[in-house]
Amino acid sequence: MRISVIGAGALGTFYSAMLSSSGQDVTLVCRERDVEALGRGVHVTGLLERTAHPRIAARPPPSDLIFVTVKTYDIGSAARGIHVEPDTLVVVIHNGLGGDEMAASILGKGHVAAGVSYSGVTFLEPGKVRLSGYTETVLGSVEPEVQKRLDVAKEALEKAGLMARITPDIRAAQWEKLYANIAINPITALTGLNNGAILEIPELEALAAEIVDEASMVSKALGIKTSIDPVENAFKVMRDTYNNRSSMLQDVTRGKRTEIDALNGKVCELGRAAGIPTPRNDTITALIKGIEKRHSS
Ligand SMILES: NC(=O)C1=CN([C@@H]2O[C@H](COP(=O)(O)OP(=O)(O)OC[C@H]3O[C@@H](n4cnc5c(N)ncnc54)[C@H](OP(=O)(O)O)[C@@H]3O)[C@@H](O)[C@H]2O)C=CC1
Numbered sequence: 001m002r003i004s005v006i007g008a009g010a011l012g013t014f015y016s017a018m019l020s021s022s023g024q025d026v027t028l029v030c031r032e033r034d035v036e037a038l039g040r041g042v043h044v045t046g047l048l049e050r051t052a053h054p055r056i057a058a059r060p061p062p063s064d065l066i067f068v069t070v071k072t073y074d075i076g077s078a079a080r081g082i083h084v085e086p087d088t089l090v091v092v093i094h095n096g097l098g099g100d101e102m103a104a105s106i107l108g109k110g111h112v113a114a115g116v117s118y119s120g121v122t123f124l125e126p127g128k129v130r131l132s133g134y135t136e137t138v139l140g141s142v143e144p145e146v147q148k149r150l151d152v153a154k155e156a157l158e159k160a161g162l163m164a165r166i167t168p169d170i171r172a173a174q175w176e177k178l179y180a181n182i183a184i185n186p187i188t189a190l191t192g193l194n195n196g197a198i199l200e201i202p203e204l205e206a207l208a209a210e211i212v213d214e215a216s217m218v219s220k221a222l223g224i225k226t227s228i229d230p231v232e233n234a235f236k237v238m239r240d241t242y243n244n245r246s247s248m249l250q251d252v253t254r255g256k257r258t259e260i261d262a263l264n265g266k267v268c269e270l271g272r273a274a275g276i277p278t279p280r281n282d283t284i285t286a287l288i289k290g291i292e293k294r295h296s297s
């Protein structure tokens with residue numbers, strides 16, 4: 001089976017190294033500037049040590065299974081570069097909401113699933129990443145025909161030694177992770193603190209709970225049924241990733257665009273449509289956009 005991984009950042013380098021080192025036929029699709037460095041191999045350090053030599057390409061080759069591991073705002077352009085064959089399965093692994101819908105709007109029906117990853121991977125340099133937390137990848141599609149074919153992706157991940165699970169309700173899985181990301185990512189990006197430090201400051205802990213409570217009201221209005229307590233789950237992720245620097249903190253530190261639109265921004269947008277006020281998320285979204293503006297000017 002021909003597997004491609006699109007996006008040679010933190011997650012894509014990790015997944016391609018794991019898939020390729022298990023003997024599977026893997027192409028890592030990267031930016032042109034990284035082709036040479038990645039040609040020397042990809043390396044994972046930290047909780048796992050792996051070195052692998054996937055094929056490297058600057059454009060997606062014909063593939064049976066494609067993992068898209070780019071930031072949410074790049075999913076549209078990455079999808080436009082994919083040529084799907086009738087049976088090609090595309091799994092878009094991302095935080096936040098709206099990424100798989102964006103890919104499906106470009107690639108059409110019958111191809112797209114979403115993945116929710118609970119890994120914690122830090123990008124060190126092209127071809128080198130550090131794994132600091134690893135649990136499972138949750139897979140699912142809102143299209144029943146695609147859902148039936150997800151075993152292919154699950155088996156590829158398991159063959160690579162990665163835990164994977166197919167959920168019958170991918171939207172609930174995305175919201176469960178979203179509750180943690182909307183609390184942790186912008187607060188750490190604004191304060192410069194590690195994830196766990198939010199729990200050490202009562203005012204920040206209370207703010208985190210209020211942000212998540214608003215999102216929980218929005219998700220209830222949309223009929224999302226999760227199996228967890230949203231605030232408790234966000235606090236658990238803070239404890240489990242105590243010393244992590246969140247991806248949004250890493251983005252603002254490097255002067256990069258953040259995923260705020262797919263996280264708190266999405267909660268505000270859905271809240272407005274459902275008539276649920278989201279004042280904490282509105283404020284947080286505005287402040288992060290202010291930081292992005294500072295970097296872009
Ligand atoms: N890192 C982590 O631990 C986790 C991340 N996630 C989520 O996974 C997604 C990916 O995150 P992450 O790996 O950290 O992101 P990174 O920014 O580290 O990596 C994305 C990479 O994809 C590249 N890219 C973007 N568009 C294309 C394209 N069309 N073709 C080829 N390469 C492209 C980017 O290049 P450039 O920089 O030039 O734009 C970058 O190298 C995000 O939604 C994130 O929230 C989820 C769980 C954990």
Ligand SMILES: CC(C)(CO)C(=O)C(=O)O
Pocket residue numbers: 095120180181184185195237241244245246247248
């Ligand atoms: C789980 C968490 C918050 C870990 O830092 C994450 O997903 C991120 O940083 O984007």
